[in-house]
Amino acid sequence: MDNITEQLVELIRLTSTDLPDDVERSLHAALEAESPGSAAQGALATILENVALSRKNSTPICQDTGTPIFYINYPSGYKTRWLRTQIEQAVIEATRRSYLRPNSVNSLSGKNSGNNLGGKYFPSIHFEEIDGDLLIVDLMLKGGGCENVGAQYSLPDDSLKAGRDLSGVRKAALDAVHRAQGQGCAPGVLGIVIGGDRGTAYTASKETLFHKLDEPNPDPQLADMESRLTAEANSLGIGPMGFGGKTTVLGTKMTDLNRLPASFYVTISYMCWAYRRRRMVIDGDQVRYE
Numbered sequence: 418m419d420n421i422t423e424q425l426v427e428l429i430r431l432t433s434t435d436l437p438d439d440v441e442r443s444l445h446a447a448l449e450a451e452s453p454g455s456a457a458q459g460a461l462a463t464i465l466e467n468v469a470l471s472r473k474n475s476t477p478i479c480q481d482t483g484t485p486i487f488y489i490n491y492p493s494g495y496k497t498r499w500l501r502t503q504i505e506q507a508v509i510e511a512t513r514r515s516y517l518r519p520n521s522v523n524s525l526s527g528k529n530s531g532n533n534l535g536g537k538y539f540p541s542i543h544f545e546e547i548d549g550d551l552l553i554v555d556l557m558l559k560g561g562g563c564e565n566v567g568a569q570y571s572l573p574d575d576s577l578k579a580g581r582d583l584s585g586v587r588k589a590a591l592d593a594v595h596r597a598q599g600q601g602c603a604p605g606v607l608g609i610v611i612g613g614d615r616g617t618a619y620t621a622s623k624e625t626l627f628h629k630l631d632e633p634n635p636d637p638q639l640a641d642m643e644s645r646l647t648a649e650a651n652s653l654g655i656g657p658m659g660f661g662g663k664t665t666v667l668g669t670k671m672t673d674l675n676r677l678p679a680s681f682y683v684t685i686s687y688m689c690w691a692y693r694r695r696r697m698v699i700d701g702d703q704v705r706y707e
Contacts, residue, residue: 425507447664457662483558485540563689566601568593599659602689613674618684625670
């Protein structure tokens with residue numbers, strides 16, 4: 418294709434206005450689990466009503482349309498500068514059509530760019546060349562509220578009695594959930610990385626959030642820990658929006674990175690209930706959205 422701007426605008430529209438099926442199913446299950454007439458059930462009912470209206474009217478699920486985070490897997494022959502230009506043009510157009518709120522603010526002047534562009538890192542764009550002929554674009558919209566409650570721990574942590582093992586990872590993750598107290602728009606999803614350095618760990622923790630909630634972790638140890646952390650976080654009683662209840666998180670996604678012997682980081686990225694992610698696949702002249 419000579420120009421994919423309009424296809425990218427549609428990807429942004431779907432991501433911003435149409436919650437993925439796996440997330441919506443989890444929210445419905447959470448609604449059924451809460452006590453009838455409780456504040457938690459009321460909050461979830463309002464969330465799901467908002468999800469339905471946003472889909473029907475093609476309006477943003479949340480007023481904070483977040484940081485656009487793009488991952489582009491491209492075949493040989495594509496030029497990353499061209500792809501970046503296409504993405505930036507699509508972001509400008511999606512902002513003009515109100516699928517995105519103008520969110521890019523200069524940190525020194527406080528001035529909003531008005532079009533969601535801002536230097537090299539806004540939007541956030543990651544490229545990787547792959548085999549085959551498919552162009553695959555993944556997009557996540559990550560809001561500021563949930564970004565604020567992300568956390569990183571350096572183990573051992575004497576205050577948590579957390580050592581450099583999975584037990585220590587568990588203590589760090591649950592401490593992050595407890596500290597958040599529903600801020601970041603619970604119920605959310607935890608993206609957790611064990612190891613790495615400070616920067617790559619935060620990047621990888623967001624990458625885990627591109628996996629579907631019902632997608633099993635291939636590592637049995639991490640799969641078990643994901644289930645355990647979800648159950649234990651929900652046993653804290655924090656609940657939707659911190660109102661109390663049985664659903665504080667919808668799920669947990671984990672991975673591990675190699676690290677230096679001197680460092681052992683546990684990094685948690687938190688995604689709010691408005692868990693907005695979508696994929697576009699271009700195969701020749703055919704485009705599909707997942």
